[in-house]
Amino acid sequence: MNSEKDFIAKSLTATIENGSSEWSAPSNIALVKYWGKKQHQIPANPSISFTLRDCKTITKLNFAKRENDGNFSFDLLFEGKPKEDFKPKIQKFLERIEAYCPYLKEYHFTIDTENTFPHSSGIASSASGMAALSMNIMSLEKALNPSMSEDYFYRKASFLARLGSGSACRSVKGSVVVWGNHAGIEGSSDLFGVEFTSEIHRNFSNYQDTILLVDKGEKQVSSTVGHDLMHNHPFAEQRFGQAHQNLSAIKSILGNGDLEAFIKIVESEALTLHAMMMTSMPYFILMKPNTLEIINAIWKFRNDTKIPVCFTLDAGANVHVLYPENVRESVLQFIKGELLGYCQNGQYICDRIGTGAINI
Structure with missing residues (x-):
């Protein structure tokens, strides 16, 4: 097909x-x-x-x-x-x-x-x-x-x-x-x-995603408009090539369970996505100040504890905190203690890997 x-x-x-x-x-x-x-x-x-x-x-x-x-x-x-x-x-x-x-x-x-x-x-x-x-x-x-x-x-x-x-x-x-x-x-x-x-390596089984709701307002630039701005983007071709390379790399990582390498690609991809927005014409920023506060706090926590937690972003301000199931308690303690103040009304959602659509 x-x-x-x-x-x-x-x-x-x-x-x-x-x-x-x-x-x-x-x-x-x-x-x-x-x-x-x-x-x-x-x-x-x-x-x-x-x-x-x-x-x-x-x-x-x-x-x-x-x-x-x-x-x-x-x-x-x-x-x-x-x-x-x-x-x-x-x-x-x-x-x-x-x-x-x-x-x-x-x-x-x-x-x-x-x-x-x-x-x-x-x-x-x-x-x-x-x-x-x-x-x-x-x-x-x-x-x-x-x-x-x-x-x-x-x-x-x-x-x-x-x-x-x-x-x-x-x-x-x-x-x-x-x-x-x-x-x-x-x-x-x-x-x-x-x-x-x-x-897929057992390190990634039941992987956790805690979504920090930083900003619940409507985005000032829709994803459709953002996608269209890639047509004449000065860095578009390099970006498309990078995505192919990163997909090849993450294919290996999902098999060998290398969490350090996983973190590097996932965070780099998130920041590259937003870099494309910031360097398009017209340019725009969907991250909020609290998005950056959370990113910096995650980096400090990971550096201090060596716990393999990382972030990714969609085309918006919210932060997805990704981590293996075996560190769930430590990461949730960190999120509740240090990150909820950056969320709108302290809101967050705990989720994990699923399997797709289900017939009810």
């Missing part, structure tokens, strides 16, 4: 009048970041992420057959209540995927969605939200095409999720997921995320 054409729905032999499905899909945190994209949500460089377990979106989809009038028909509920301001994003998503899911206009959909993390917490819900919706759409397609293989089901779900939000394709299946063509990762693709199948 190396072409978009492979994902056009065929063999829809069954007839379904109505029904429902429900899926949860998690957020994910990239270790090697993607920043910059080509047309149709194709990444300018490959990325690799840890799938989270508890920060997730739960979406229920009810569908009922209707007369195809040439329009999409759907109601959107967030936590059980109508949410009109989310509708344009869903409309755009359905328009993008219609070529691959031609049955969509034959149904009226009720999409009921909720997040396990606080809305506007500064945690990107687009990845988990688009992944959860894509899983439900594929449940309908699977009902229309009962002979569909499980492999195709998950690949197409990831493919569809990508068209809603690039990083959503990494929230479908697997604990560690690669998205983007990379010579060293067999089966990797720009079209969908693939499960990292090489053996």
Whole structure:
């Protein structure tokens, strides 16, 4: 499956009048970041992420057959209540995927969605939200095409999720997921995320991610705008090359369990992502003063204690604190004692590596 054409729905032999499905899909945190994209949500460089377990979106989809009038028909509920301001994003998503899911206009959909993390917490819900919706759409397609293989089901779900939000394709299946063509990762693709199948060292099993909510306000520059600014960026080509090198390196590290080398790449990737923002035209800064306070405190704590804790950042001010499970108590003590003062209202979320979307 190396072409978009492979994902056009065929063999829809069954007839379904109505029904429902429900899926949860998690957020994910990239270790090697993607920043910059080509047309149709194709990444300018490959990325690799840890799938989270508890920060997730739960979406229920009810569908009922209707007369195809040439329009999409759907109601959107967030936590059980109508949410009109989310509708344009869903409309755009359905328009993008219609070529691959031609049955969509034959149904009226009720999409009921909720997040396990606080809305506007500064945690990107687009990845988990688009992944959860894509899983439900594929449940309908699977009902229309009962002979569909499980492999195709998950690949197409990831493919569809990508068209809603690039990083959503990494929230479908697997604990560690690669998205983007990379010579060293067999089966990797720009079209969908693939499960990292090489053996992962026990140092990384049940890896912890404590998310420090530094700023819950809306970002002054959206990720979409930020990605677009890579088109004429003076350092773009060097950055894309660096991401390929770092992905090769982290592939080895995940196998050999070298936590020191892991920390260097993960923190360097986080700072490089923000360096790209600061050196684009127009330039912008998404980190806040408290982001830097936390980073410096983590460096001092790691230096003083030799505990292998590190940070990474998304395209925002919040800090993901990553560490092995066997140092959890010491790190949480440090976070509660020294870092919560830098969080908005002292808010933080404890999470860990998960496995992907779950059918409820």
